[in-house]
Amino acid sequence: METVTELNKGTPQTGKKTSAYKVKNSIITILIYCQLLIVAAAVLFPIVWIVGASFGQSTGLANATPIPKDPTIMHYKKLIETTKFLDWYWNTFKIAVLNMIFSVFLSTSAAYIFSRFKFKGKKAGLMSILILQMFPSFMGMIAIYILFLNFGLLNNHWGLVIVYAAGQIPFNTWLIKGYLQSVPKSLDESAMIDGATKTQIFFKIILPLSKPILTFVALTQFMAPWMDFILPRLLISSNDKKTLAIGLFEFINGNTNNNFTMFAAGAILVAVPITLLYAFLQKYLISGITAGANKG
Amino acid sequence: MENGMHKRPIIPGIASAVIWGLGQLLNKQPVKALFFFFMQALLVLIEVLTGQYTDLSEGYTFRENGGFFIKGLWGMVTLGEVPRRMSILGLTDGDHSIVLLINGIIGLIFLLIFVSVYIWNIKDAFRTRKLINKTGIVPKTKDYIDELWSSMFEYIVLTPSIIMLVLICLMPILFGMVIAFTNYNGAHLPPAKLVDWVGFDNFINLFQLPIWSRTFMGVFGWTLAWAVLSTVTCFFGGLFQAVILNNKRVKGKKVWRTIFILPWAIPGMISLLVFKTLFNGQFGPVSQFLMDIGLTDQRISWFTDSSSPNLARAMIILINLWLGFPYFMALMSGIMTSLDKEIYEAAKMDGASPGQEFWKLTFPLVLSATAPLLIMSFAANFNNFGVIYFLTQGGPTNPHYQFAGYTDILITWIYKLTIDNKMYNMASVMSIIIFLVIGSISAWNFSRTNAFKDEEGA
Numbered sequence: 001m002e003t004v005t006e007l008n009k010g011t012p013q014t015g016k017k018t019s020a021y022k023v024k025n026s027i028i029t030i031l032i033y034c035q036l037l038i039v040a041a042a043v044l045f046p047i048v049w050i051v052g053a054s055f056g057q058s059t060g061l062a063n064a065t066p067i068p069k070d071p072t073i074m075h076y077k078k079l080i081e082t083t084k085f086l087d088w089y090w091n092t093f094k095i096a097v098l099n100m101i102f103s104v105f106l107s108t109s110a111a112y113i114f115s116r117f118k119f120k121g122k123k124a125g126l127m128s129i130l131i132l133q134m135f136p137s138f139m140g141m142i143a144i145y146i147l148f149l150n151f152g153l154l155n156n157h158w159g160l161v162i163v164y165a166a167g168q169i170p171f172n173t174w175l176i177k178g179y180l181q182s183v184p185k186s187l188d189e190s191a192m193i194d195g196a197t198k199t200q201i202f203f204k205i206i207l208p209l210s211k212p213i214l215t216f217v218a219l220t221q222f223m224a225p226w227m228d229f230i231l232p233r234l235l236i237s238s239n240d241k242k243t244l245a246i247g248l249f250e251f252i253n254g255n256t257n258n259n260f261t262m263f264a265a266g267a268i269l270v271a272v273p274i275t276l277l278y279a280f281l282q283k284y285l286i287s288g289i290t291a292g293a294n295k296g
Numbered sequence: 297m298e299n300g301m302h303k304r305p306i307i308p309g310i311a312s313a314v315i316w317g318l319g320q321l322l323n324k325q326p327v328k329a330l331f332f333f334f335m336q337a338l339l340v341l342i343e344v345l346t347g348q349y350t351d352l353s354e355g356y357t358f359r360e361n362g363g364f365f366i367k368g369l370w371g372m373v374t375l376g377e378v379p380r381r382m383s384i385l386g387l388t389d390g391d392h393s394i395v396l397l398i399n400g401i402i403g404l405i406f407l408l409i410f411v412s413v414y415i416w417n418i419k420d421a422f423r424t425r426k427l428i429n430k431t432g433i434v435p436k437t438k439d440y441i442d443e444l445w446s447s448m449f450e451y452i453v454l455t456p457s458i459i460m461l462v463l464i465c466l467m468p469i470l471f472g473m474v475i476a477f478t479n480y481n482g483a484h485l486p487p488a489k490l491v492d493w494v495g496f497d498n499f500i501n502l503f504q505l506p507i508w509s510r511t512f513m514g515v516f517g518w519t520l521a522w523a524v525l526s527t528v529t530c531f532f533g534g535l536f537q538a539v540i541l542n543n544k545r546v547k548g549k550k551v552w553r554t555i556f557i558l559p560w561a562i563p564g565m566i567s568l569l570v571f572k573t574l575f576n577g578q579f580g581p582v583s584q585f586l587m588d589i590g591l592t593d594q595r596i597s598w599f600t601d602s603s604s605p606n607l608a609r610a611m612i613i614l615i616n617l618w619l620g621f622p623y624f625m626a627l628m629s630g631i632m633t634s635l636d637k638e639i640y641e642a643a644k645m646d647g648a649s650p651g652q653e654f655w656k657l658t659f660p661l662v663l664s665a666t667a668p669l670l671i672m673s674f675a676a677n678f679n680n681f682g683v684i685y686f687l688t689q690g691g692p693t694n695p696h697y698q699f700a701g702y703t704d705i706l707i708t709w710i711y712k713l714t715i716d717n718k719m720y721n722m723a724s725v726m727s728i729i730i731f732l733v734i735g736s737i738s739a740w741n742f743s744r745t746n747a748f749k750d751e752e753g754a
Contacts, residue, residue, distance in 0.1 A: 028545065032545055039556065042618065043555055043556060043559055060579065061576060061579040109454075113454055117449075119451070132461065134731060134739075135472075139727040142472070142714065143467060144464065146394060150395070169457050169461055198449055223563075227564060233715075245565055248565070249565075252572065260573060267569070270566060274563050286630060
């Protein structure tokens with residue numbers, strides 16, 4: 001825009017147009033700021049409202065206001081004292097960390113093999129993980145339920161970790177493989193000549209080089225259990241083993257009015273750390289998604 | 297030759313086919329022979345120890361005496377023959393069709409692994425003999441293991457992933473698919489009742505029984521409409537916001553950006569549940585506000601009003617826009633700032649207006665960079681359980697539908713069929729249909745990218 005204005009200034013025959021242009025210009029500026037303000041209000045309103053509700057005096061949904069008169073932390077106290085919220089938090093955190101470790105380990109090693117070696121069945125393997133990731137994860141739930149019933153993994157956090165980690169192998173392998181293919185092979189070839197073993201190459205060269213994509217995979221795997229609903233709903237039955245998603249959903253489902261403020265407090269306690277994590281690491285997240293889309 | 301080894305390689309091959317490892321023994325490779333023989337022993341041992349082979353006084357039946365493999369296969373084929381009954385002595389031991397089916401699938405998968413070892417064993421006996429004939433030297437097993445390790449490195453590293461995938465992904469998916477060909481539902485719940493194979497009956501019912509076909513058509517239509525609308529709104533919403541944000545007039549870009557990115561960073565389920573309460577029919581503050589300013593004189597049932605299902609649908613799409621636009625906005629403003637400045641200079645030289653610049657340059661460039669994501673986003677929305685289930689749980693209820701509401705999409709309908717209504721067979725039919733739709737879209741999407749072409753070049 002600036003260059004256009006300068007060009008206009010430079011040419012005498014458009015001198016009259018300049019003032020009209022200025023008016024038009026400022027109208028556009030005002031419209032743009034209006035749009036920004038409206039969207040910002042729409043984005044912020046629900047957030048402010050839920051924060052306000054969690055600090056408000058009233059306990060019901062009907063009386064919740066965005067800006068509470070006498071802020072109080074009683075809902076947080078009640079949440080922690082009367083429910084198993086802290087247990088749920090710890091459960092979810094534990095599952096998230098374990099899932100992250102297993103997923104990264106399994107998918108990176110598989111991706112290393114698929115991106116660096118030629119072997120029998122490579123194409124068939126790639127094709128089958130591609131097909132596997134297309135099935136709705138839901139489809140196998142009953143079978144997993146019965147499988148875990150037989151192996152005693154029902155109502156057990158390891159069961160959840162196994163399903164999360166295994167379920168994401170196809171997608172993550174594909175993603176990391178795409179990234180590794182952009183890492184020049186000459187690096188590991190020269191290391192091979194220097195006598196490094198395949199395992200050494202993996203730990204000394206491949207892992208450090210694939211840091212950005214590993215950050216992405218680790219982060220998405222860490223996030224997954226926080227808000228996943230179907231799986232824990234199916235596999236976890238006892239109250240003290242629940243994850244946050246189930247606990248929060250049950251506050252709001254059914255008796256909405258009475259438990260609402262506890263839900264609000266719980267939602268804040270979950271959302272704040274995750275939002276911060278996302279906001280700080282958004283660079284990795286966006287570039288990871290783009291890489292995944294472009295390289296398949 | 298000197299030690300009479302010059303035999304045709306087919307002989308150790310056949311020997312290994314009869315007794316695993318025998319061919320290797322003939323090839324004078326005892327360690328290898330022992331390994332293969334051990335594998336066969338393991339196979340037989342598993343079968344014998346898990347079955348009832350000690351007491352065959354009443355004759356051999358698959359049901360009573362079969363072990364892990366034989367009973368598994370029997371169970372998979374018959375799905376059980378005797379249901380649980382009440383007798384004078386209490387409940388009798390009946391066949392649990394579903395457990396039998398799953399054990400059968402697991403048994404079959406393991407059997408296939410053993411079969412591949414068996415084939416390897418025959419091939420190895422044959423090839424080693426050929427090699428001996430050629431060189432006259434018996435290869436040392438240790439060399440073989442070393443060679444195996446270096447050539448098997450790939451497979452060994454992949455093994456943990458493969459085991460997890462087979463048990464947690466493949467087996468359940470196979471099970472989920474075959475259930476579509478049974479009558480496993482609330483009326484046939486094991487162990488009290490037996491489940492039977494019914495062929496394509498469920499598929500025929502889906503299209504021929506009016507209540508099912510009507511529900512399916514309605515839900516499928518809305519699923520498609522939802523997937524298209526939610527993707528398009530978020531895509532263009534994000535694009536529009538990115539364009540506005542990138543405008544040179546805007547000051548404090550970072551602040552605006554941070555605000556707009558919030559819906560993406562907040563866990564989706566929490567936002568959805570907050571919206572659910574905001575638009576709660578009985579106590580929700582939005583209705584209250586509209587009443588206070590006099591726009592309406594009664595509370596609006598945003599999500600539950602059966603007389604206006606399109607209100608609920610519009611609300612879902614709007615709320616999804618709130619959730620979804622920031623992601624596309626962040627993505628596109630990233631792409632826009634990385635676009636080559638020189639093309640714009642050139643365009644200006646040629647006298648392009650800002651509008652032309654946008655539609656002829658920016659838009660096509662951004663579109664081509666985000667097209668695969670657009671398709672991925674469509675596929676994700678097609679199965680977007682969260683938005684539908686947490687906002688409306690499929691409601692408002694539709695009396696003409698079978699176990700579904702106006703806003704149910706296929707995946708939430710499957711959830712309800714499975715969890716609430718025990719219609720496992722129909723849910724499975726629906727899963728297969730979803731797979732066909734998503735599978736073909738993804739396959740098409742992947743075939744356009746270079747993922748497989750890389751393989752050829754590698």
